[in-house]
Amino acid sequence: MKLLIVYYSMYGHVYNLVKAAAEGAKSVNNTEVLLRQVPETLSPEVLQKMGATQTREAQAAVPTCTVDELGEADAIIFGTPTRFGNMCGQMRQFLDATGQLWQKGSLVGKVGSVITCSNTQHGGQESTILTFHVTLLHHGMVIVGLPxxxxxxxxxxxxSGCSPYGASTIAGGDAKRLPSENELAGARYQGMHVANIAMKLTA
Incomplete structure (x- = not known):
């Protein structure tokens, strides 16, 4: 069973969560986990002004996802920071390019799950995940959260972050708060849970 984790992380918070989700998924026998990031849409100059250059460079070894890779996976966990209660623009632009997958029904019946991060405790984590689900439902995916x-x-x-909709973390207004062990544990559990369900669906 192939599980794809696709994410965007400006300051590394979502990156830490999806790495934990990958650990959880790998604990399920016969699960292949691929970690990918969506293409960056901001220039190096803008990233530098936002103080994100170092954390983005730290993720340089993670391959950039292609749309075709989505169709090749049995399950997909998406990771995105919140932007005013919605997914970030980088993720939105990537998903807007999946029209051919939608036309072919390439994602129908596959597991889809979402992880997120916000600056504040009530910064739109749940609305980000729920509005993300809309896109996954249009693709016919089977939604899995964090029970x-x-x-x-x-x-x-x-x-602490984490809700029935998915694992999450709180970065703080200065983006210096790292995911807590409880939040990382939630991401690991979600990765394991998604892998177990996907394994049953692909059996």
Whole structure:
């Protein structure tokens, strides 16, 4: 079973989450996990002004995803930061190029799942994932979230992302807060959960 993880991460927060999701998916026997990032749409000058040059360079070894790779996967986990309660422009532009996959029904019946990040605790994590689901449903994908069997969703003694819709983290206003262990655990659980369901669907 081939599981593709496609993401965009400006400051590394989503990157850390999807790496954890990959760990979880790899724990499921006979699962091949591929990590890909969507093409950058911002110039190096803009990234430098935004203070994102170093973190973007750290991800340079991750291959850029092609649209065809989506159709070759049995399951796809998407990772995107929030932009005003929606996916980021880089991810939107990439998905807007999937019209041929839609015409062929290439993603129908495949598992789709979403991971996200926002600056603030109520910065649109849930709306980002839910509005992302709309695109996946138009492609006929089977939506998988993060069930409450991940008990980390029930904690109240610390600030934490993660919801039934998917794993998430909070970057903080200065983008210096790294994903907590609970948030990383949620991403690992989601990766494992998606892989298990995809394995059943492909059996």
């Amino acid at each position: 409450y069997s991940f008990q980390g969703q029930m904690i109240t003694d610390q600030v």
